[in-house]
Amino acid sequence: MKGITIINTRINGSTRDFVYYTLRNQIINLKLEPGTKISEKEVSEKLKVSRTPVREAFLKLSQEELLGVYPQSGTIVTLIDLSLVEEGRFIRENIEKAVVREACQVFDKNLLFQLETNVRFQELCIEKDSHHKLFELDDEFHRILFEGCGKIRTWNMIRQMNSHFDRLRMLRLVANQDWNIVVSQHKEIYNYVAKKSLDHAEQAMTSHLKLVNLEKEELKKRYPGFFE
Amino acid sequence: MKGITIINTRINGSTRDFVYYTLRNQIINLKLEPGTKISEKEVSEKLKVSRTPVREAFLKLSQEELLGVYPQSGTIVTLIDLSLVEEGRFIRENIEKAVVREACQVFDKNLLFQLETNVRFQELCIEKDSHHKLFELDDEFHRILFEGCGKIRTWNMIRQMNSHFDRLRMLRLVANQDWNIVVSQHKEIYNYVAKKSLDHAEQAMTSHLKLVNLEKEELKKRYPGFFE
DNA sequence: CTTGTATAACTACCATACTAGTATAACTAA
């Protein structure tokens, strides 16, 4: 368990959530590489908590298919499953197409301002090469769309289904992806939402979410041990 | 805890899953009414298992928002949240629209036969007034579509998001819903898939899933204590 | 060197004990 590090800033929330988020971060960030063995005992010792909250965190993570728990045998960080990535992308595409249409209709000045601010930040981050921050802002952009339409739970569900995809994105991040396209697409979507052009917005969103299809196979070749 | 009954036929699976499915069934079937107080201790005693697996089942159910867990205070069966029902319906509509299109393209003889068999069974059940069986067959019909497209995990996720909606369906079941429409719509969808008419299939599916919008408000008036 | 077997170590699962926090009931004072 070389990978597990203790996050000292544990301010609020239950121990269970602390363990859950700690592990999830490590897995998504690929600090805990796919295929790594991991056990309740190890984690509880490293994080200095009892096994019960660890168990419960494991349970949650296995539901997201980030951990594979094999009774009486062991637990491993799951390999990235491209079919799962595709399912996640499929859901995102079809849901967000509909959400962005709704956003065109219901977004008021305040919400549009939130979007605009986000896009501005993204442009700033490109100049400064803050890729990890861009990663967050990307999520934030889409979250605003869902939350503005009163569909935050839908967003949370999508996030869960996209855990495997997030790891892929992390690989791309390392591989120095070209963020200019992504940000310009965000800007485009924002403009269409502001102009309330439903069809254009939908189309822009669709092509934005099709982008992720690229490079899958290439990444698989480059990091074969990470994939199924 | 009058509602909890013990299912004797506990054949396989872990204790945790046994508790989870037992409780989930009771909640969906409204044997455990929305708003009911419930505690780990009570369940563990009634089901004659320890508190640990009960806790883990609670955790899972609270993620589905079927239980509300309040630390150091108590746990209650959540009230039916119509906004959550709408979110679930929204997801279903937009995903299944796309899935049924894909089904038109990829379904082979074997899968089409499965669908046909299912629809036949439904017609049989109408004659015999087996409403609960119809309830299951309805789910089965949609599941076949997802599984045939290699998107079983998407279906599972949708099932989770539709827990609240399922309770609404159960209320309608009691209120003696007219199943003829539903079954004929299923038949229509099947026909379009068999004929590979993508657009017609999508349209049929859309109107099928819009059906659930009816009666919401009426049911809320009739069972006010069950709703938020 | 390979294969079959016994054994030891390790795993997650489940049961139970303990703790800290909450809500309600009982009680006191006005």
Added chain:
DNA sequence: TTAGTTATACTAGTATGGTAGTTATACAAG
């Protein structure tokens, strides 16, 4: 009677101990 306070019972969260089952290792036989 009512408002405020204390005490008690009850809750979920956490810790720990025991169990059944799996895996890997060591060793013996071919």
